[in-house]
Amino acid sequence: MALSLYQIFLACGMLITGSINTISKKAQNDCKVAGRPLPGVNGTNSTAEPHNFDHPWFQTVIMFIGEFLCIFGLLIYRRNEREAFRQQLQQTQIQADSSVPQTSTLKQPRIFQWIIAVPTVCDLFGTTLAGIGLLYVTASVWQMLRGSIIIFTGLLSKFFLKRKLRYYHWGGMILTMFGLVLVGISSIFDEERKGTSAGSGGQIILGIVLILAGQLVNGVQMIIEELFLKHRGFPPLQVVGMEGTFGFLILSFIVLPILYFIPDEAAYSGRYEDSIDALYQIKNSPKLLMFCLFYLTSIAFYNYFGLAVTKSLTAVHRTLIDACRTIVVWVVDLFIFYLIDESFGESFDITYGILQIDGFLFLIVGTALYNGLFDCSFLPCIPSEPPTSGTSPSQEDVHGQDGAQGGSGDAYDENERTPLLKDNKNVSI
Numbered sequence: 377m378a379l380s381l382y383q384i385f386l387a388c389g390m391l392i393t394g395s396i397n398t399i400s401k402k403a404q405n406d407c408k409v410a411g412r413p414l415p416g417v418n419g420t421n422s423t424a425e426p427h428n429f430d431h432p433w434f435q436t437v438i439m440f441i442g443e444f445l446c447i448f449g450l451l452i453y454r455r456n457e458r459e460a461f462r463q464q465l466q467q468t469q470i471q472a473d474s475s476v477p478q479t480s481t482l483k484q485p486r487i488f489q490w491i492i493a494v495p496t497v498c499d500l501f502g503t504t505l506a507g508i509g510l511l512y513v514t515a516s517v518w519q520m521l522r523g524s525i526i527i528f529t530g531l532l533s534k535f536f537l538k539r540k541l542r543y544y545h546w547g548g549m550i551l552t553m554f555g556l557v558l559v560g561i562s563s564i565f566d567e568e569r570k571g572t573s574a575g576s577g578g579q580i581i582l583g584i585v586l587i588l589a590g591q592l593v594n595g596v597q598m599i600i601e602e603l604f605l606k607h608r609g610f611p612p613l614q615v616v617g618m619e620g621t622f623g624f625l626i627l628s629f630i631v632l633p634i635l636y637f638i639p640d641e642a643a644y645s646g647r648y649e650d651s652i653d654a655l656y657q658i659k660n661s662p663k664l665l666m667f668c669l670f671y672l673t674s675i676a677f678y679n680y681f682g683l684a685v686t687k688s689l690t691a692v693h694r695t696l697i698d699a700c701r702t703i704v705v706w707v708v709d710l711f712i713f714y715l716i717d718e719s720f721g722e723s724f725d726i727t728y729g730i731l732q733i734d735g736f737l738f739l740i741v742g743t744a745l746y747n748g749l750f751d752c753s754f755l756p757c758i759p760s761e762p763p764t765s766g767t768s769p770s771q772e773d774v775h776g777q778d779g780a781q782g783g784s785g786d787a788y789d790e791n792e793r794t795p796l797l798k799d800n801k802n803v804s805i
Contacts, residue, residue, distance in 0.1 A: 383688055390681035391697050393674045395704040400670040401507070402515035402709075404429050406720050409661040412645055412653035424656070427644045429664060431654040432507035433635060437627050438668055439503060442675025443620025447487065449680060450613040454484055487614060491604055496622040498597035500631070506590030512583025513563055514722040516706035517732070520559045521587045523739045526746050527552055528595030536599050548746025555738030560584045562731035569727060612683045699740045 379387070407429045413422035461482045510518045527549045533539040563584065568577045605615065635649035645653050658665050685694060713721030725732075744750060 379689075386681055386684045386688055387693060387697055390678065390685050391700055391704065393678040393681055394697075394701045395708065396670055396674040397678055398515050398519050398701075398705045399708055400667045400674065401435060402510060402518070403667045403720055404435065404664060404671065405511055407657070407661060407664045407667065408719075409657040409664055411657040411660070412650065413656075414645060424660075425644070429654070429657055430511060430643075431649065431651070431657075432504055432511065433627065433632060433649045434651050434654040435507050435671070436500060436504045437624060437632070437651075438672050439675050440500075440620045440623035440627065442672040443616050443679065444624060445617075445672075445676040446613045446620065446679055447617035449676075450487065450611060450617055453611070453613060457484070458482060485610075487618065489608075489610065489614070489618060491608070492610075492615060492618040493622045493626075494604060495597045495601045496619045496626065498593050498600060499619055500623050500626060502590045502593035502597060504590070505586050505593060509583040509586035509590065512579045513587070515709050516702065516722065517559055517563050518587060519702045519705050520732075520736055520739055521556060521584060522591060523552055523743060524556055524588055525591045525595055526743060528592045529598055530746070532595050532599045537602065544745050544748055544750065544752065547752070548742045548744070551738050551742030551745060553742075555735045555740075555742055556588075558731050558735030558738060560735075562725070562728045562735065565728045565731070566725040569725070613680075616679045616683075698743070702736065702739075 405428065408426045409429060410424040410426045413424040415422050506518070506522070509521075513521070530541055530545055530549055534541050560581075564577050564580050567580045601615070632649060632651050636647055636651065638648040639646060640648040643650065647653075658668055685697065709721040710724055711721070713723050745752075
């Protein structure tokens with residue numbers, strides 16, 4: 377069946393905004409800008425030296441602001457829903473006997489829901505851990521490693537939700553593990569070959585571990601959201617918007633003030649997370665400000681396009697879009713490095729780059745198999761039951777009235793990452 381122009385628009389929007397998300401976040405880390413003036417030695421004048429924008433916790437604040445913008449999308453949706461309900465009610469009253477009393481209500485639950493604060497904490501730490509890992513690896517490797525979410529989601533859904541993992545789930549997770557190993561090895565070998573600094577290989581390993589840990593926390597978030605939120609019927613835009621609201625408040629008034637007073641001798645200002653320095657750097661660099669605005673707006677629009685694609689298309693399309701996103705991030709980074717500015721983007725390693733390509737292919741095939749896009753029942757060792765396309769352990773029984781799907785690893789992203797919950801309209805006439 378051919379895609380409509382609207383569906384093509386949604387797919388392209390999800391691909392473009394998702395790619396901008398990753399590229400702009402890495403570009404922020406690559407910026408070297410003067411920040412907060414520090415007191416000089418022996419009472420000399422304060423100086424502000426250029427340094428890298430190493431503020432992963434502050435970047436999470438930017439992400440939550442982008443998610444908060446989804447609240448405005450929810451308000452527009454609710455206004456349109458009220459208008460449609462009012463028109464439907466008028467038509468019903470005209471057609472009905474005027475002597476019969478009409479009782480009609482439009483139920484729109486309040487937007488502020490405390491229960492959403494629970495998965496927000498997982499979102500906060502998962503995104504930040506992955507953001508810290510991004511400091512040590514390239515954007516393409518970071519994007520590929522995020523494919524590990526299907527492994528953690530599958531295992532957690534089996535142990536905590538008692539879901540049954542079928543042969544294609546296990547096969548997809550095994551292939552994904554092979555892909556992750558190849559991508560990780562290629563990054564470590566490449567860094568060791570360059571030998572840019574002592575212990576650089578160890579930093580790559582640290583970055584990989586942090587990214588995988590972030591995906592584990594995001595997997596826990598998905599399980600929590602399914603346990604606490606699935607049966608409550610919150611619209612997806614409400615979940616994303618409220619997670620952005622809670623995340624911004626928790627970070628701004630609790631986490632960042634605590635991290636500000638934690639000493640770190642390796643940091644520019646001697647503080648583990650100096651948000652004041654981050655604001656100074658953004659103020660002093662229009663380029664950095666542009667990257668931050670790109671990141672913020674791409675978060676909001678990526679969530680919208682992701683929700684729309686999930687409702688309008690299938691798991692096949694989502695898998696292809698996710699694969700194309702990794703390709704776009706990789707190609708754009710190579711283009712920037714070789715043709716625009718070598719201080720941004722990434723170079724291609726001729727020696728070990730083929731390992732990264734092989735790992736990427738394993739990740740794509742593993743994700744497709746996990747989502748039931750291949751029918752392997754013709755093999756003698758495989759049960760005769762064919763997989764249902766687009767169904768993963770965390771997707772079963774999470775379908776709303778309008779077909780919205782929730783809790784799936786392939787429909788779940790980042791920085792950007794709230795699983796799609798039931799989108800019920802609670803309208804009674």
